[in-house]
Each structure stands twice: as structure tokens, then as C-alpha cells.
Amino acid sequence: MSQQYPSALLEKAVGEFAKLPGIGKKTAMRLVLHLLRQDAQTVEAFGNAMITLKHEVKYCKVCHNISDTEVCKICSNPSRDSSTVCVVENIRDVMAVENTQQYKGLYHVLGGVISPMDGIGPSDLQIESLVERVKSGEVKEVILALSSTMEGDTTNFYIFRKLAPYDVKLTMIARGISIGDELEYTDEVTLGRSIVNRTVFTGTL
Amino acid sequence: MSQQYPSALLEKAVGEFAKLPGIGKKTAMRLVLHLLRQDAQTVEAFGNAMITLKHEVKYCKVCHNISDTEVCKICSNPSRDSSTVCVVENIRDVMAVENTQQYKGLYHVLGGVISPMDGIGPSDLQIESLVERVKSGEVKEVILALSSTMEGDTTNFYIFRKLAPYDVKLTMIARGISIGDELEYTDEVTLGRSIVNRTVFTGTL
Structure with a gap:
């Protein structure tokens, strides 16, 4: 059953939020109504932050990381x-x-x-x-x-x-059991690898 | 430990998303990077939908529901x-x-x-x-x-x-056990109320 939105503008805003990964129609509605309760300045800051980022973002020409500058x-x-x-x-x-x-x-x-x-x-x-x-x-x-x-x-x-x-x-990078993990609950492939790739223990961790 | 963002614009956009209820820094980052992978038009549609809603939304002067019109x-x-x-x-x-x-x-x-x-x-x-x-x-x-x-x-x-x-x-509105609920798992206040407020059974549900 399709939702009946009381306003086309609301439906549009909810639709845009619901396109984001992991955000369904109900969460989108909750977020939009939250923003609607904020003042106009806050909402503009929210909308424009994303638009500005998209327009002005650069990627480092050396490492391709996101950047505000060429490098x-x-x-x-x-x-x-x-x-x-x-x-x-x-x-x-x-x-x-x-x-x-x-x-x-x-x-x-x-x-x-x-x-x-x-x-x-x-x-x-x-x-x-x-x-x-x-x-x-x-x-x-x-x-x-x-x-x-x-x-x-x-x-x-x-x-x-x-x-x-x-x-x-x-x-x-080293693969092995995570720090804080208990041996008993570590999967056998990881545990096997961590035995094969054991390192010399020098008395310090 | 505070996150080191590679770009101030990115940090701003993530910060704006993280202000939303139920959205932490990690989810905010994921959403911003998702939007960043979309084309400029999609990002603008997203940002502007919310700004337009905030500026143009009306509330019905009779029932105070959200509306595109006076009533x-x-x-x-x-x-x-x-x-x-x-x-x-x-x-x-x-x-x-x-x-x-x-x-x-x-x-x-x-x-x-x-x-x-x-x-x-x-x-x-x-x-x-x-x-x-x-x-x-x-x-x-x-x-x-x-x-x-x-x-x-x-x-x-x-x-x-x-x-x-x-x-x-x-x-x-009637309070009682939800349709589809098993009696055994209904809390006792609700079950008690649903017995006190029983309705005449007319052969149809």
C-alpha cells in the first residue's frame, strides 16, 4: 500500500532521503520531520554543505584521496x-x-x-x-x-x-586474531593463519 | 580520539549529517561518500528538496497538518x-x-x-x-x-x-491486544484492559 503524503514537497524530500543506503521510507520521514522542526538557517546549512562538497571537492592528484587542494x-x-x-x-x-x-x-x-x-x-x-x-x-x-x-x-x-x-x-598488513579477541571464538582460518605466521616474542607486545 | 578528515568540506558535510537523530559519525560518513559518488544533479536535488520544503511548507490552518495549500x-x-x-x-x-x-x-x-x-x-x-x-x-x-x-x-x-x-x-481509540498477537506474550495490563473492555461478538471480526 503506497503512503499518502499530505504534501508533495514533503514526499519529494522524504523520497530523496530514502534513496540513501540503509534509509527506508520511515526513517526518511523521521529525518525530514526532524529537519523541518529546525530553523531555516540550519536546514540551509544542511542542504548546502552537501551541494558545496560535491561542487568543490578535489581528489589529490598523487594519492587520489579526497582533498581541498590539488595535492x-x-x-x-x-x-x-x-x-x-x-x-x-x-x-x-x-x-x-x-x-x-x-x-x-x-x-x-x-x-x-x-x-x-x-x-x-x-x-x-x-x-x-x-x-x-x-x-x-x-x-x-x-x-x-x-x-x-x-x-x-x-x-x-x-x-x-x-x-x-x-x-x-x-x-x-598482518592478519591474525584481533586484539581483545578470545581464541575460542576466533574462526579457524584466522587462527590457523595466525599460527603459521607467528612472530618472535621479544618480551614486549 | 578525534577523526582526522582529509577535507574541511567533507568534515562539514559529515558534521551536518551527524546532527540528525540516530545518525552517528560513521553512518554520516557513509552517506556523504555515497552522495559524493552520485552526479552533481542528484546531489543538488537532494540538498534542494529539503531547503525548498523548509521554505515553502505550509500548515493547514484548520487541522495543522503539513500541506502545500492554506487548507x-x-x-x-x-x-x-x-x-x-x-x-x-x-x-x-x-x-x-x-x-x-x-x-x-x-x-x-x-x-x-x-x-x-x-x-x-x-x-x-x-x-x-x-x-x-x-x-x-x-x-x-x-x-x-x-x-x-x-x-x-x-x-x-x-x-x-x-x-x-x-x-x-x-x-x-480501542486499546487491546494487537491483531496477530499471541495471548501468552501480551503484557498483563493490556490483556486485563482487553477483558474489561470486551466487545459483543457478532459472528464477524
Whole structure:
């Protein structure tokens, strides 16, 4: 049964919200009515923030991360180690790695992973530009930090083959049991891998 | 630990989304990045739908429901029974009752319920205008369809006292076990009430 909206403008606004992933008609209605209770200035700030972002956003021409400038804050920071490049799937992954405060190198945002099911091939990703960065000679190590999924692994292998001709160290982020996890509840593939890839215990964690 | 956004514009857009109820920073980021992948036209349609709604929305001067016109579609529909008024809390409740297709009268949207905890008193609600509608004489029955909560009940009693001087039938929507519910799992207050307020069984449901 289709909803009867009391106003066409309301229906339009709810429809726009309901297009967002994970937001159904009921949630959309709740959000729109919430915004409607705010003053006009707040609503304009909300609507315009997204429009401005879309119009003015830039992507760093080096690492393809989102940026306000031609070259992003990370790539243009002289105190970062430009000989190390961490390959990630998307912007959120850059932020996740940055939040660890454990990494001082640069990034390369692929824009996705190879996924034939979704029609995403190597040419849809920023793989050629990664090869170019490596070819230029400054990069000494490429860290693959993709998701531990079939698509992530496929992309890892593809990049491995593409970078094989060049003199660059290729590493992959460690896979093992998460910190805080109990052994008993860890899946057997992860646990098996963490035994095979055990590291020398030096007395500190 | 505060998130490090790669772009100030991105941070602003995520911040605006995260102000919405039930949307945290992570969901906001996901939604903003989803919109960013759409074309400029889609993003503009999204942002402007909300701004247009805020600027051009009207509230029906009779029932206070949201409307594109001075008097809403329901109030101005001559085939509806203008002698019956259903009192609801908000616009969503109007839509919920309309969707049942069981009601052919008019509505009165209070804009909330009396809730001292939230600082909402009778004067913040459209109760005076309800009294005015009743005073005008056309209304024969007022149906109270508020939530079955303490605040809803308080509002019911308040309206009951306000309308007592007038010649109008005051009814309340039935409370009892939901259709499809198993007796065993119904809370005892509801079950007790549904026994006290039993109706004559005429052979049809």
C-alpha cells in the first residue's frame, strides 16, 4: 500500500532521503520531520554543505584521496615518509589507518577493489597510477592494506603481478586474531593463519 | 580520539549529517561518500528538496497538518465527514491512520503531547484551536488517538476537561491486544484492559 503524503514537497524530500543506503521510507520521514522542526538557517546549512562538497571537492592528484587542494595534506606534508605507500580501498580506510597514529608514510587510494560481480575491473581502479608512482623510483615499499575478502585478495594478487618488474618491497598488513579477541571464538582460518605466521616474542607486545 | 578528515568540506558535510537523530559519525560518513559518488544533479536535488520544503511548507490552518495549500487536502475534501475530528500527535500519525483506509473524518494535529519532562505544556500544543473548532458547532465527535503512554494519557485527560463544557461526543481509540498477537506474550495490563473492555461478538471480526 503506497503512503499518502499530505504534501508533495514533503514526499519529494522524504523520497530523496530514502534513496540513501540503509534509509527506508520511515526513517526518511523521521529525518525530514526532524529537519523541518529546525530553523531555516540550519536546514540551509544542511542542504548546502552537501551541494558545496560535491561542487568543490578535489581528489589529490598523487594519492587520489579526497582533498581541498590539488595535492592533499598528507602527500604535501614534508615530515611524512614519501618512500612508503600504503594502498587502501577508499577514503574511510585512509582515515582508519590515520586514526591508529602508527603510520607515517603516504597513501594510495584505489577507489575500490577488483570485483567482477559488481563489474569493477582493474581499469576502474587507480592501479595504473600506482604503477607510475612506483616507476618514478621514490617509492621503496608498498604496503597492501585491502580488506581480507576474496575481492581484496584478487586485487592484492593483481597489484603483486603489476609491481613485480620493479625494485620495490611489497608487504601486506598482518592478519591474525584481533586484539581483545578470545581464541575460542576466533574462526579457524584466522587462527590457523595466525599460527603459521607467528612472530618472535621479544618480551614486549 | 578525534577523526582526522582529509577535507574541511567533507568534515562539514559529515558534521551536518551527524546532527540528525540516530545518525552517528560513521553512518554520516557513509552517506556523504555515497552522495559524493552520485552526479552533481542528484546531489543538488537532494540538498534542494529539503531547503525548498523548509521554505515553502505550509500548515493547514484548520487541522495543522503539513500541506502545500492554506487548507489541506483532507480538510478541503467535501466527501469527508467534517463532523468527526480525530486528534493525533503528529503528521506521521495522520499518515498512519490514513493508511488504514478505515477513517473518513477530519484530523487535528496537536504537534506533540503534554510532557513536563520535555518542557511541553498545553500552550505549546494546538489544544486551544481544537476547542475553537468544537465551539464553532460543526464537530459532533472528537476521537482521541494519542499514544498509550503516560504523556498521551495526560493529554487525553486535559482535552477531556477542556471539551467537557461543550456538546460533543468524546471517544478514544480501542486499546487491546494487537491483531496477530499471541495471548501468552501480551503484557498483563493490556490483556486485563482487553477483558474489561470486551466487545459483543457478532459472528464477524
